[in-house]
Amino acid sequence: MSGQQQRATLDDVARLAGVSSKTVSRVFADRELVSPATVERVLTAAKRLRFRPNSLARNLRRGGSTNTIGFIMGELGNPFYYKVAAGIEQELARNGHALLVATTDDTPDGEERVADALLAQRIGALLLIPVADDQSYLEGERHLGTPVIAIDRPARNLVADALVLENHRGAFEATSRLLALGHRRIAYACNPAAVYTQAERVRGYRDAMAAAGIHDTHRWERLVDDRSAAPEQLVADLFARDDAPTAIITGNNRMTIGALRAFRARGDADAIALIGFDDFDTADVLGVSVISYDPVALGRQAARLALERIGEPAGFTKQIELPTWLVERGTGERPPAEGAQ
Amino acid sequence: MSGQQQRATLDDVARLAGVSSKTVSRVFADRELVSPATVERVLTAAKRLRFRPNSLARNLRRGGSTNTIGFIMGELGNPFYYKVAAGIEQELARNGHALLVATTDDTPDGEERVADALLAQRIGALLLIPVADDQSYLEGERHLGTPVIAIDRPARNLVADALVLENHRGAFEATSRLLALGHRRIAYACNPAAVYTQAERVRGYRDAMAAAGIHDTHRWERLVDDRSAAPEQLVADLFARDDAPTAIITGNNRMTIGALRAFRARGDADAIALIGFDDFDTADVLGVSVISYDPVALGRQAARLALERIGEPAGFTKQIELPTWLVERGTGERPPAEGAQ
DNA sequence: AATGATGATGACAACGCTGTCCGATCGGCA
DNA sequence: TGCCGATCGGACAGCGTTGTCATCATCATT
Known part of the structure; x- marks a missing residue:
């Protein structure tokens, strides 16, 4: 086993490429503003050093929230929840966002604790399946600009978008x-x-x-x-x-x-x-x-709504109802037994 | 709707509580070193301002990796995967870690792209269900100190712990x-x-x-x-x-x-x-x-192993086999039909 | 040839937090 | 009363990145 290496930073890449760290930064952000030759030189150096931009620092500098979305679900044991999660993940991945999940085991007191942990990560939006009777504890955060989207059940005592079923x-x-x-x-x-x-x-x-x-x-x-x-x-x-x-x-x-x-x-x-x-x-x-009904679509729509809200936080909140439909497969078409009536 | 507020920082809290920002920092880290009276004053101020420590800044300062663990799973549609995810989440939550999930839709080329996205978030460890034929692209990262744990299938061309079934x-x-x-x-x-x-x-x-x-x-x-x-x-x-x-x-x-x-x-x-x-x-x-077999236990063990490795990165990698057992419920005990043999 | 416009690059500070180090304060003891 | 040690609080720098602004070369225009 060889010794622990240091992680390369912008400055390391800059030194190797013979440019300033700002130029390297630009290569990884607005590539437009850098001459092609320089871009090439920087990218070569970056690859040599296995450089990977530090999104912690980037998000910190950029002022707060990240491209990570939090999702609080109930127990993961229920297929319903994880299918919603799948929908959320799909939609977020398509838009370059990451998904941070947390579970509450469907207990009300777990909810706030878990929400706190997620919010400390400076998530860009919070999706949740409300369990507690009262989501007013999120009011401050919402006020600070974090969109909150309730899934499956409306939030109580909190202005938030909601997606529910019929x-x-x-x-x-x-x-x-x-x-x-x-x-x-x-x-x-x-x-x-x-x-x-x-x-x-x-x-x-x-x-x-x-x-x-x-x-x-x-x-x-x-x-x-x-x-x-x-x-x-x-x-x-x-x-x-x-x-x-x-x-x-x-x-x-x-x-x-x-x-x-x-x-x-x-x-x-x-x-x-x-x-x-x-x-x-x-x-x-x-x-x-x-x-x-389609739980994956529920998740996808919730994610889409969250991304919209990040872009434009103002505006009236929506409550969207997703369709349900009856699927007849046998057990539901049985007439009452003879004489039962 | 009232206007957008500013998020409170350590300094804001310090100013309100009449102490230095370092003292506030201590209250949220090593509470031991601060007098009870001061702690109280700080906490009151923090609550008034709805202060929440910025884990981005904290982790950046503390030198790199976060208390977030990444998990790359195949398609979320398969109950197996999400039960593993449930186990991971349980164990991580118990230890104050967060779970960042990503899916590859079981396509090999998705894997590296998704891994990159997770690693940019400076995750503390990476759990994955390998899909690609070759995980050597993670070698650099592992070398940099990020533990990698393979679940369900061993990693190829990469030194990593693995948890598989019998x-x-x-x-x-x-x-x-x-x-x-x-x-x-x-x-x-x-x-x-x-x-x-x-x-x-x-x-x-x-x-x-x-x-x-x-x-x-x-x-x-x-x-x-x-x-x-x-x-x-x-x-x-x-x-x-x-x-x-x-x-x-x-x-x-x-x-x-x-x-x-x-x-x-x-x-x-x-x-x-x-x-x-x-x-x-x-x-x-x-x-x-x-x-x-117990997919939740698989996830739990994987998470536990990851946390161990974060604490002590050296040491030989393990390949652990989890038990499988036959559950007889009827279809498996049918003898061959008459004359079929 | 002088001028302004354009484009590429760099110096510097700051995001919010914590580690280091040092100074202030206080109680106890001679 | 004076001094020492223990304990607690604060100034400062820096984690890795990006926004702002400045600089400089190049080129087209008159």
């Missing part, structure tokens, strides 16, 4: 579809429940039920917030009752898979209609009908 | 299991095939077959590198032949799901035994036997 419409459509098939006892299960998305989805479910004259939906709702409760068990409980539902809408992919496990354990449950919110990789193989 | 053992075990059930015509399908992991897995498969006296395995191998080829079709082709295999091992989760789709399309294929490499979320619901 939660209400999706749930309404799914419920209506089941009602049209003749179902009356339609359950809605989710965990966690105390988040914006679920509130909207439940509202869509209730509205559709109400439109069909069914008002006592609370009997079929299973809105749980205990993270340790197994989705499978929640669904199993629902169908162990005498007046078991004939159909169920699951509020997210974890719950959908939980329902599938519960059905599998029961064995007799091929008769139960199921529509899940969120698509997932093997939903087609399993024949599961879902309310789908 | 690919050979896993495939050997799966193949042996199928052989023990009486299967002889066992296929192996994967795409892409020209990567380290697949080479190892194929080797494990061949060795197990050879141990059972079967040497013409090329008849059952479907090693494809055309990314546009649909996994489903590849498997379908394999089973459309007269001497169709009675069992198949799929080289990764995409191929496993492709096989399930192909089987589903055929309808008669419940008889075909299947063991897939990589676990996935609904494998239990689908009853799919797999060669499993």
